[in-house]
Amino acid sequence: MGSSSGALGSAYRLTQFAHGGGCACKIPPGELEEIVAGLIDTDRPDDLLIGLDDGDDAAVVRIEGDRAVVATADFFTPVVDDPYDWGRIAATNALSDVYAVGGTPVVAVNLLGWPRDTLPMEPAREVLRGGLDVARAAGCHVAGGHSVDDPEPKYGMAVTGLADPGRLLRLDAGRPGVPLSLTKPLGVGVLNTRHKATGEVFAQAVAAMTTLNAEASRAALERGHRCATDVTGFGLLGHLYKMARASGVTAVVDAAAVPYLDGARDAVREGYVSGGTRRNLAWVTPHADFGRVSEEDRLLLADAQTSGGLLVAGEVPGAPVVGELVPREATALIVR
Template identity: 45%
Template sequence: MKDIKLTAYSHGAGCGCKISPALLSEMLKSDNPLATYPNILVGNSSRDDAAVYDMGDGTGIISTTDFFMPIVDDPFTFGQIAATNAISDVFAMGGQPIMAIAIFGWPIDKLTPDIAQQVLAGGRDVCLKAGCPLVGGHSIDSPEPIFGLAVTGKIDLKQLKRNDTATEGCKLYLTKPLGVGILSTAEKKGALRSEDTGIAAKSMTTLNAIGRDLGEIAGVRAMTDVTGFGLLGHLLEMCEGSHLSAEIEFDKVPVFKEVQAYLAQGYVPGGTYRNWSSYGHHVRLREEGNKEILCDPQTSGGLLVAVETSAQSTVEALFRTKGIDATPIGEMKPQGEYRIVVV
């Protein structure tokens, strides 16, 4: 198994496989009116991380799915990353994952069953850590390896966090550094330095479980996780849903320091430019090169959190206990000419 390079069997990698925001919007258009259901609190009417069903007793059920092709060569680590990424959607709503089922595609004519077993073992490992048993799933013979989860979670509806409820003046925080797309691209092309091995994987396999704690803080007004659309893409969804703009201080955005060397050599994921083409007209950059960081497709990225100033000290104290950078990266502003301004 040491000689297997899973990334060689897929045309894309991780959340970089996502369909671009502009193309996805086109696909989701419909001439038919959307049906409405009174118990669906979060569904087709917004671009949130998961759907939420009101149980009528003050609690809700969260439902989500996420899957992709390999972003690393090691099968166990691929399984861990895919599971961490899928479960993140529940944490991003402030909820607790309670159950998962696997989505699994495998090229049985190219890769042996023992490699597939390691992918599934990686998924089970993360589900166990999250308190979310992997209880079944569905598998198909597919041209490229695919793995992910459909996850069910629960939530006290008083603690539900959405991505479209930010308020003016909210400070913005990001719980993981950016740059995993750049590091993963360098690794896939055989250019990753030995001393940088494992940096991206460690980030991508770190659960966003802090989302449950943030759900208990009333001053956390909005939350989402940052994945394939990059920081700007997911912040844009927050801005549009909240009818606001945002100002980002580029120098305060956490970024893996190692990525600059790879950017200088041109290791930029193709998804970065697809992202910019989709939403760049809504953004004013400080410098043209900012987009290579801010549009970098993240796989299993951190939480983007909008916090009222009255709750800043509480949230920052929580971040410090988890070893997370407690520096705000920006602020929600009244809607202006641009949805996002980078300074």
């Protein structure tokens, strides 16, 4: 996997210390929306540019003229056994929320939960080292953080960034007639589920999860796009449904155009599908027209991703076009 943590990764299978893995351990989207439904401020101040309304990836607050602060937090249980790689993945995923709204990360603080009675502390050091290396590569400072003694290992970051309030990427800015681009292939969810069950290592999944979305975000902004999200725990279909709903449009997906990591289809066929992925599919099904699309394809499109790519309303160089936005039809999603 390109890890430099040596024997630490093999001595302790971190995924065996957690009931779920990565973004697949999120609270299901339907349940989460019920929880926060009464917490949305209907009288939102003008300087809160992106808040809780549509479930965007980060909060954005204007501080002066052409400057806005971006704030987000993201953490999860181990998605791979290697502690250094898990740290890199979790940090990449946390930084992604800033890129998903068009911002640049400036400073991050660590969030660490560790079962100190059942795991030694040295792997925790490797987790933090992985996060630090990714943040450095992103040009983002890491300044301390917070840790707790936790029955399950958890790691992530709270990240603060800056953005131009006139050049944001948001869920509610989609318009009919615009293509949809996906900047990373899908499939890390089913490969991670297989990894947890068998111990098999999938270097292609680790490579995808540790690729920063910085370049994709810059490319989207440079082309004048204003609608995007990152594809994480709710799967492509879940995040696309949120975009279509917020923008008042229907999203059409060309299932044959969606890219997948090597081994993803085999993993689905052999049953390595997380409960999070099945909950994602159940959540979007009442709002989708799947036509004759197979159950295998539906599961892959709903696969709970960890540190996935950006889903952009507009063309992005090097990213395949996987569908388009059209005027609102009977359902928010159409998969062909």
